[in-house]
Amino acid sequence: MDYKHKLNQVQQRISNACDRSGRNVDDVKLIAVTKYSSIEETKLMIEAGCLHVAENKMQDAIPKIDQLSHLHAMWHYIGHLQTNKVKHLLPSFQFLHSLDRLSLAKEICRKYPNDRISCFIQVNISKEETKSGIEPEKLIEFINQLKDYSSIDVCGLMTMAPKVKHPEETRTIFRRLREWKDEIQLRTYLGENCRYLSMGMSEDFEIAIEEGATHIRLGSVLTK
Numbered sequence: 001m002d003y004k005h006k007l008n009q010v011q012q013r014i015s016n017a018c019d020r021s022g023r024n025v026d027d028v029k030l031i032a033v034t035k036y037s038s039i040e041e042t043k044l045m046i047e048a049g050c051l052h053v054a055e056n057k058m059q060d061a062i063p064k065i066d067q068l069s070h071l072h073a074m075w076h077y078i079g080h081l082q083t084n085k086v087k088h089l090l091p092s093f094q095f096l097h098s099l100d101r102l103s104l105a106k107e108i109c110r111k112y113p114n115d116r117i118s119c120f121i122q123v124n125i126s127k128e129e130t131k132s133g134i135e136p137e138k139l140i141e142f143i144n145q146l147k148d149y150s151s152i153d154v155c156g157l158m159t160m161a162p163k164v165k166h167p168e169e170t171r172t173i174f175r176r177l178r179e180w181k182d183e184i185q186l187r188t189y190l191g192e193n194c195r196y197l198s199m200g201m202s203e204d205f206e207i208a209i210e211e212g213a214t215h216i217r218l219g220s221v222l223t224k
């Protein structure tokens, strides 16, 4: 697999989406999702220039991170995180994209009282039963409850759009996440610390960029 070539193609698409929406490419971070990739493939991908990498299962992630630590990539945890796996989060991961409940925040604080981990709050904008994430209506209350959780550094919001026939149908989902970010900036103690939007995957990242994504999580478009 020629990861450099794939990466170039994707970067061109990111750049075009930024041009269309008057955004700076430096404000959109590409995170390579390596959940479909072996350790060797992940290594090649990082070497091709993907310095931000994401995994959604702890048991797959830890051996990769251990064996590739010399490459100094930044690792993002994007899957549902079971409370009993919190012990593996640090020091392996620099970002958690799936903070979706208070009990998880509590366990992170219990395990890492002297650290601060950058977290995105996962929001279930599309309200699909099968997706995790805080319901939008409960978001402000959830954030206010997080105030006393000193190990949690909320840096933004994350969402997953539903699978749709036409990517364009995801636009309102992404737009609503951005509107919630603006609302949180105005109405909660987080203010402008809540600054990132982790949204957009292989099928819909260009639309997510047009709607303000700062972090896009790309798997299959890079690895398949």
Ligand SMILES: *Cc1c(COP(=O)(O)O)cnc(C)c1O
Pocket: 033, 035, 056, 078, 079, 160, 201, 202, 203, 217, 218, 219, 220, 221
């Ligand atoms: C798998 C996964 C992705 C990447 O999906 P692709 O469609 O392969 O780009 C992004 N985010 C999360 C949370 C995932 O689980």
